[in-house]
Amino acid sequence: MKASGFVVVVAVVLAWTGVARAEPRPAQLLIWGGGKDTAEAEASLGRWQERAKKNEWDGTLKVAEGYPRIVQSDTVPGLKPGFVVVVLGACEPTAAPKVMETLKAFEPAVYVRDVTWAEPLACPQLGPEWxxxxxxxxxxxxxxxxxxxxxxxxxxxxxxxxxxxxxxxxxxxxxxxxxxxxxxxxxxxxxxxxxxxxxxxxxxxxxxxxxxxxxxxxxxxxxxxxxxxxxxxxxxxxxxxxxxxxxxxxxxxxxx
Incomplete structure (x- = not known):
């Protein structure tokens, strides 16, 4: 009875935070940066936003709605616990390499991790101009x-x-x-x-x-x-x- 109640509470919290759930599946997370705490992750996110405003990758790539976003690594199986990261998207493993090729052309520090993802996939779109x-x-x-x-x-x-x-x-x-x-x-x-x-x-x-x-x-x-x-x-x-x-x-x- 307690376990059932816990599931209900989790579902309510997820609905309240607006996080959509999906059947857990293998995915590749594209990670811009981050750090050991939220402050470092927010600073990393700020650098993405600043460079995006200056059209650094204009016409080559567009992240999905709601991205980039800050994620606690402890909540995603496959990420090393104890970090807070800036995620640019979650891709099918077959789709991630081409997107990473474009991202790394502009920022070599971007990296990818194999994870189990329990949300809808949201891979950045390439193009359309370049x-x-x-x-x-x-x-x-x-x-x-x-x-x-x-x-x-x-x-x-x-x-x-x-x-x-x-x-x-x-x-x-x-x-x-x-x-x-x-x-x-x-x-x-x-x-x-x-x-x-x-x-x-x-x-x-x-x-x-x-x-x-x-x-x-x-x-x-x-x-x-x-x-x-x-x-x-x-x-x-x-x-x-x-x-x-x-x-x-x-x-x-x-x-x-």
Whole structure:
């Protein structure tokens, strides 16, 4: 009789807190961070919220409603007891690796744990605008520079060309976002110059990107400009070093 009463009490508490229950099942929890107490977990959650407001992973990933959320590790079989963690989502084990690939491109400290989950699954959705092609980080004592190469999803529509973007972030050692810059373009060969329209480089001392822009022209064709951006950091400042030049100048063909 006492056991039955206990079950009723638990059910009432769960209903009151708004936590939906489900049949316990294997899942993978995506964990942003946390600590040994609620204060550390709240600080970690604050860093997620700050970076989300600055659109760090805009167009690449969206967490489910109600996430991220703070969870006591003692309440989830599979997590090490004694911690308070920030959970980004609960995924089917087969779905988690692709989501983790995107998350780690922006934050290498994100990790996954195999658990038994007694709530509805809520895996972050990828896209819809961008998917991650490549990422690389350059770590220093006082900051980390990270570049993520993004690409639009594949499509069978011949009228839509593939577009790429290089998103560069500078973060403090504690994970705070210090600066963000993004450049985008079309990687195909430009008809007027015969040059690649968008060329990112992530294998040097820092990320660089060269891209073309088309300006107004006259009867001889458009004007074409080339921009080269080399990224560096100076303490807590992201420094895009920009060099521009004109490849084609057709302004002299305008009617006078």
């Amino acid at each position: 998917s991650v092609v490549q990422s690389k980080s350059w770590k220093k004592k006082d900051n980390t520079l990270t570049a993520v190469l993004l690409q639009t999803p594949e499509t069978k529509d011949p009228s839509k060309s593939t577009r790429q973007a290089l998103r560069v972030m500078l973060r403090a050692p504690d994970g705070r976002l210090l600066g963000l810059d993004e450049r985008s373009g079309y990687p195909g060969v430009d008809d007027f110059t015969g040059k690649e329209g968008f060329v990112p480089t992530l294998d040097g001392a820092g990320p660089t990107v060269t891209y073309l822009t088309i300006g107004g022209g006259c009867t001889g064709g458009p004007n074409v400009y080339e921009t080269r951006v080399k990224y560096a950091s100076d303490g807590d400042t992201l420094s895009p070093q920009v060099r521009e030049r004109t490849l084609l100048d057709n302004s002299n063909t305008c009617d006078r």
